[in-house]
Amino acid sequence: MSQRQVLQGVMALLRPLLLDVVPTIQQTAALALGRLANYNDELAEAVVKGDILPQLVCSLSEQNRFYKKAAAFVLRAVGKHSPQLAQAIVQCGALETLVICLEDFDPGVKEAAAWALGYIARHNSELSQAVVDAGAVPLLVLCIQEPEIALKRIAASTLSDISKHSPELAQTVVDAGAIAHLAQMILNPDAKLKRQVLSALSQIAKHSVDLAELVVEAEIFPVVLTCLKDSDEYVKKNGATLTREIAKHTPELSQLIVNAGGVAAVIDCIGSCRGTVRLPGIMMLGYVAAHSENLSMAVIVSKGIPPLCTCLIEENEDHIKAAAAWALGQVGRHTPEHARAVAVANVLPTLLSMYMDTHSSEDLQVKAKKALKNILQKCTYLPALEPLLHDAPPNILKHIVGQFSKVLPHDSKARRLFVTTGGLKKVQEIKAEPGSLLQEYINTINNCYPEEIVRYYSPGYSEILLERVENYHPVL
Secondary structure: OOHHHHHHHHHHHHHHHOOOOOHHHHHHHHHHHHHHHHHOHHHHHHHHHOOOHHHHHHHHOOOOHHHHHHHHHHHHHHHOOOHHHHHHHHHOOHHHHHHHHOOOOOHHHHHHHHHHHHHHHOOOHHHHHHHHHOOHHHHHHHHOOOOOHHHHHHHHHHHHHHHOOOHHHHHHHHHOOHHHHHHHOOOOOOHHHHHHHHHHHHHHHOOOHHHHHHHHHOOOOOHHHHHHHOOOHHHHHHHHHHHHHHHOOOHHHHHHHHHOOHHHHHHHHHHOOOHHHHHHHHHHHHHHHHHOHHHHHHHHHOOOHHHHHHHHHHOOOHHHHHHHHHHHHHHHOOOHHHHHHHHOOOOHHHHHHHHHOOOOOHHHHHHHHHHHHHHHOOOOOHHHHHHHHHOOOHHHHHHHHHHHHHHHHHOHHHHHHHHHOOHHHHHHHOOOOOOOHHHHHHHHHHOOOOHHHHHHOOOOHHHHHHHHHHHOOOOO
């Protein structure tokens, strides 16, 4: 007997039990179906093919609260696996009935319905729009105002799932007055509720400047910064994500966060955690620094560079390292002063080794290379550049040599140091294409020194000298 036949047999046995005259049997049968459907997509598909959904939907509006909860659980369990299965729920008319359940007297029924709607909405914008069209949003906003914590959590989570797909869907949630009620719950002592509230506000704020400004206007700062010190890792992460989603849009929004103490709070947060919890904070610093010289300087002054360097070295995941590399590149790309602040942290050799490491992911290599170029093109702090002369490949080398060609003509102390540390010798060993930009830079450097010094440090010059010694006939 195949697994498919077994499934069909189980469904055939359970289906009539949903119509049993004894309510407890109906509920138990629905619960069994829910647990089966929750287990994997194949079992969920069997529930759909067994033509059980229309029966559940029909009973959902008529039966007692226990059955309603069990039926909503089945719909959630089926809908969670894939957009196709969620679509099957929509097609059998379940959304309207679930929305009616959001107005039920029993908080458990509301919770079960909100949960099912969230699992349908999270897949894509079409399904999310179907949930909106069924009239769920205003009722979900009422649910987050209910006293039961569990109901608040699920309703906030569902609003987050609806908002995430598009600005239009997020706007629907905003129009229903969700922001003010969500903002009031940021300080709620329940960690799981805070997670969902911060997530919902992030999903609204991420889409556009207008939506981000509406979230900010609910006076979430500096309140939200307390979440960055929370003992719950997900509250920390979601708090940093919300801050990132607002900071990314405009210099003005970033400045507002800086003024509220947001940069310092995010830097402390990065220092106090490990792994993916750090990621939104790292990116937030990158976004702030990218906007302007002043905002980048705010990151530097708040001592943001050392923790970013720590993330670059400490973290095992390449995507976190890539984010740290990108953020450091944004900090250092503005002026020589910004570049020097990054360079003195000895981050350039690390970026170079990550770019050249064949084990690095493609994304990490790209981000490390871009960050290196951003910093190098502004960096005039030569002691940080010199070690790179010995290891850098030609495409990076030209940026390093280019910086030396800018500084050496105007700095006699640097010219002397460049000779004594072996820099000039190294430049003579570089094989550049005649007429290339790299060759031009080398010529500019060479023109800073007397011809005999350049000759002295050129490859093969010692052999020429020895040959001259051998061929020299002393005058007796």
